[in-house]
Amino acid sequence: MTDSCLFCRIVRKEIPSRIVHENEEAVVFEDIHPQAPFHVLIVPRRHIESLSDMKAQDADLIGRLVWTAQKIAQEKGIASDGYRVVINSGTAGGQTVLHLHLHLLGGRQMAWPPG
Ligand code: AMP
Ligand code: ZN
Numbered sequence: 001m002t003d004s005c006l007f008c009r010i011v012r013k014e015i016p017s018r019i020v021h022e023n024e025e026a027v028v029f030e031d032i033h034p035q036a037p038f039h040v041l042i043v044p045r046r047h048i049e050s051l052s053d054m055k056a057q058d059a060d061l062i063g064r065l066v067w068t069a070q071k072i073a074q075e076k077g078i079a080s081d082g083y084r085v086v087i088n089s090g091t092a093g094g095q096t097v098l099h100l101h102l103h104l105l106g107g108r109q110m111a112w113p114p115g
Helices: 006-011 056-073
Strands: 019-022 025-032 038-044 085-086 103-105
Touching: 006 025, 006 038, 019 056, 025 056, 038 056, 056 085, 056 103
Parallel strands: none
Antiparallel strands: 019 025, 025 038, 038 103, 085 103
């Protein structure tokens, strides 16, 4: 955890968010600027800056975060139509908050390629 990181502060509940799910290693909350009718962020409690900072020992954690995305999609009713899971990494990848997170988006038809 870091004192100044926005998502660490949300995980610690120092900053309010609309939490939809929590478990021992992740917090899932609504994105403040949703890009789809359903848009949540799956955020590990542990501060990892980006996918590029992931270590071999983090591979299981990332797998469980993706598994959490699948479970949330099922629970929230977006799985049958389909959904998207995104990890932006680094500047050119479009990452703006430097604490690893997965976007889970659904409820509309997605376009490809992304902008
Ligand atoms: P990224 O660009 O992949 O780093 O995604 C960061 C996401 O965090 C963006 O989609 C923002 O809308 C979202 N965001 C920023 N601040 C907050 C906040 N306080 N609560 C919830 N989502 C946020
Ligand atoms: Zn953090």
